[in-house]
Amino acid sequence: MTLREWNARLHGLVVFRALLEDPVVAKLVDLTDRMAAGASGMGLVCDAAAAFEAALFEHTPNWSDYLSNAVLESETICVRQAAAGALNSVLQQALDSELAFLQALCGLTLDKLFQTAYSEQSQRPELAFLPRWETRELDLAAAYTQRLNGQNGNSAFSSITAVFQKGFHSRPPTESGVLH
Numbered sequence: 001m002t003l004r005e006w007n008a009r010l011h012g013l014v015v016f017r018a019l020l021e022d023p024v025v026a027k028l029v030d031l032t033d034r035m036a037a038g039a040s041g042m043g044l045v046c047d048a049a050a051a052f053e054a055a056l057f058e059h060t061p062n063w064s065d066y067l068s069n070a071v072l073e074s075e076t077i078c079v080r081q082a083a084a085g086a087l088n089s090v091l092q093q094a095l096d097s098e099l100a101f102l103q104a105l106c107g108l109t110l111d112k113l114f115q116t117a118y119s120e121q122s123q124r125p126e127l128a129f130l131p132r133w134e135t136r137e138l139d140l141a142a143a144y145t146q147r148l149n150g151q152n153g154n155s156a157f158s159s160i161t162a163v164f165q166k167g168f169h170s171r172p173p174t175e176s177g178v179l180h
Contacts, residue, residue, distance in 0.1 A: 001104065003116040007032040009101045015076050015094050016102065022070050024059065027052035035117045042126045049110065049130055062134040064106040071102055071140060072147055082148040096141070103140045109133070 001009075010020070010029050019025050031048040060066050078095045081087045087095070110132050 001116065003032065003036055003113070006105075006108070006113070006116065007036040010105075013098060015078055015091065015098050016071060016074055018074050018076070019070055024052070024055045024066060025070065027055045032113070035113070046127055046130070049127065053110075053131060053133060056133055057131075062136060063108065064135040064138055067102065067106050068138055068140055068143065071099075072143060079148065087148075095144075099141045099144055103138075106138060106140060107135050109135055 007029075010032060013019060020029060027048070031045070031052050034044050034048045056063060056066055076095075078087055078091055081091060110130060114127070
């Protein structure tokens, strides 16, 4: 995927539109916006990359864990329709497409992002000092399907803690077990 495609897909989220309001995701969008706009000088890109990493590292060094948790916590129209008993085929197609994109986004590293933006080299020497966030393999579509189907004792609107029992949760549950 090219940088312009990453950027367009982020801005084009429909089912998971609320993710764009997440403070960490918003910083990634700002980074891809600056890179796609061809920000003059590395200072603007460096600032956006550092701001994204600082926001992410406040929660976890692992981008895959953070994003997957944000996706699973997101109350979407698909969650509401599934709770009512049926999911419209148009929304199902949009959901499938966005989950595939978000799955790929979970694996995005800083080096991959630089490679898509600066195809002549995957590493920008002037930005080599930036820390690298972690990623891991996961099956976002399966976890989301579990959530929609209410497996592990969860309803479509309940806490997703059981879905990634070993995973990171960006927001800790309250005493009642509800994420806030």
